[in-house]
Amino acid sequence: MEDDTRWIQRFSNFERAFLLLQSALKIEHPSIIERAGLIQFFEMSFELSWKLLKDYEEAEGFIIKTPREAIKQAFQSGLISNGHEWIDALQDRNLTAHTYNENTAIAVEAKIRDKYFQLLLEIYEYFQNKIKIL
Numbered sequence: 001m002e003d004d005t006r007w008i009q010r011f012s013n014f015e016r017a018f019l020l021l022q023s024a025l026k027i028e029h030p031s032i033i034e035r036a037g038l039i040q041f042f043e044m045s046f047e048l049s050w051k052l053l054k055d056y057e058e059a060e061g062f063i064i065k066t067p068r069e070a071i072k073q074a075f076q077s078g079l080i081s082n083g084h085e086w087i088d089a090l091q092d093r094n095l096t097a098h099t100y101n102e103n104t105a106i107a108v109e110a111k112i113r114d115k116y117f118q119l120l121l122e123i124y125e126y127f128q129n130k131i132k133i134l
Helices: 002-024 032-059 067-077 083-098 102-132
Strands: none
Touching: 002 032, 002 102, 032 067, 032 083, 032 102, 067 083, 083 102
């Protein structure tokens, strides 16, 4: 039972970070500080998203140890539709989490706007609907 509620609690944390990211994306031409905040919200959302997937998958009986395993299993289970883009997002999250380079930040911001936000939106909507039917 505890495993069943863990993913629900994780979703609550993910939702808060996701909604902050969504708000940050409304800034069309961010300053360097705003861009750094947007990327930080992406990092938090992404971290919580793979942990949400992990918690849910573990409640379903899978053993997951890494973000890559969580993404792979989520793709195989049909929880996410584009595993390759998730792996790209994982690599970019790792890249931005450890250093700040303005050119990298601009490139990652574009990917967040063009691709990664949609990935997070997909699982946000999936789990939001899943919770409604519980």
